[in-house]
Amino acid sequence: xxxxxxxxxxxxxxxxxxxxxxxxxxxxxxxxxxxxxxxxxxxxxxxxxxxxxxxxxxxxxxxxxxxxxxxxxxxxxxxxxxxxxxxxxxxxxxxxxxxxxxxxxxxxxxxxxxxxxxxxxxxxxxxxxxxxxxxxxxxxxxxxxxxxxxxxxxxxxxxxxxxxxxxxxxxxxxxxxxxxxxxxxxxxxxxxxxxxxxxxxxxxxxxxxxxxxxxxxxxxxxxxxxxxxxxxxxxxxxxxxxxxxxxxxxxxxxxxxxxxxxxxxxxxxxxxxxxxxxxxxxxxxxxxxxxx
Numbered sequence: 001x002x003x004x005x006x007x008x009x010x011x012x013x014x015x016x017x018x019x020x021x022x023x024x025x026x027x028x029x030x031x032x033x034x035x036x037x038x039x040x041x042x043x044x045x046x047x048x049x050x051x052x053x054x055x056x057x058x059x060x061x062x063x064x065x066x067x068x069x070x071x072x073x074x075x076x077x078x079x080x081x082x083x084x085x086x087x088x089x090x091x092x093x094x095x096x097x098x099x100x101x102x103x104x105x106x107x108x109x110x111x112x113x114x115x116x117x118x119x120x121x122x123x124x125x126x127x128x129x130x131x132x133x134x135x136x137x138x139x140x141x142x143x144x145x146x147x148x149x150x151x152x153x154x155x156x157x158x159x160x161x162x163x164x165x166x167x168x169x170x171x172x173x174x175x176x177x178x179x180x181x182x183x184x185x186x187x188x189x190x191x192x193x194x195x196x197x198x199x200x201x202x203x204x205x206x207x208x209x210x211x212x213x214x215x216x217x218x219x220x221x222x223x224x225x226x227x228x229x230x231x232x233x234x235x236x237x238x239x240x241x242x243x244x245x246x247x248x249x250x251x252x253x254x255x256x257x258x259x260x261x262x263x264x265x266x267x268x269x270x271x272x273x274x275x276x277x278x279x280x281x282x283x284x285x286x287x288x289x290x291x292x
Contacts, residue, residue: 008083011053012040013090014131015065017109025115025128026061026092029106035120036108038127039063040085049086050278050292054181057090061107062098065090066183066245068137069280070290071130074123087127088290089134093183135282139240142179142247144276144292145255147171149194164197171274176201178292182278184208184247188239190216195249198274202247218251229257236262240281262286 015026028039041056071087116128147168155162179202189195215235219228232254239246259269278290
């Protein structure tokens with residue numbers, strides 16, 4: 001890419017639903033280009049790609065969907081500029097009542113193989129092939145690390161009572177719509193005040209209580225960090241075993257170890273404060289961990 005070229009950033013999804021004959025995926029027809037493609041669109045200024053992906057699928061195909069697994073990112077040139085499109089697999093929960101307009105004048109729900117043959121671009125076919133290779137997702141968990149809460153050394157009270165600072169409160173409000181994307185039915189938090197406060201905006205948005213559990217706490221002085229990681233991993237696995245979706249907030253000294261145990265491998269599972277992961281499970285197995 002030549003230096004100074006502005007990249008067009010976009011996001012979309014493979015929206016799918018179960019039918020009698022198997023899984024069907026959604027394609028859209030754009031009269032401007034005369035093509036069949038996956039629903040997608042440009043990010044709005046400051047918009048998170050995952051929020052944009054869900055929004056664009058809803059706007060183009062009138063499909064409300066729950067994101068599950070990140071799919072391959074596509075890069076090509078459009079309108080003389082480089083373009084990057086992020087994709088996620090998405091379970092359709094409401095297919096609405098599609099009305100054609102000037103941007104999209106038709107949609108089709110097709111088996112994956114038929115959709116891959118119909119799409120107008122090889123990169124869309126590659127994304128569909130990656131989707132087809134996924135095992136069924138049975139649960140999703142939005143896992144976040146607590147937001148900024150000042151410095152331990154400047155807080156005179158018990159560390160567990162340290163609250164979010166101004167930056168942390170802004171981060172918590174920014175996290176709320178991301179957590180809400182998975183449509184959780186439960187919200188679990190470590191017992192530290194800053195963890196509960198990180199989920200409070202999501203709880204208000206979703207009208208759900210925040211359930212507090214010590215299983216997501218970081219090690220106290222003298223505690224074995226491996227045991228704490230095991231406890232956190234078991235808590236997340238239990239959420240996954242229940243099926244559906246959940247949100248959870250934990251701490252920086254326990255999350256990497258817990259994710260390593262769930263993934264069954266070492267890796268970079270560090271998470272910045274106010275950051276998080278979209279976890280997808282196939283039964284009791286962690287299928288994918290997508291860092292937000």
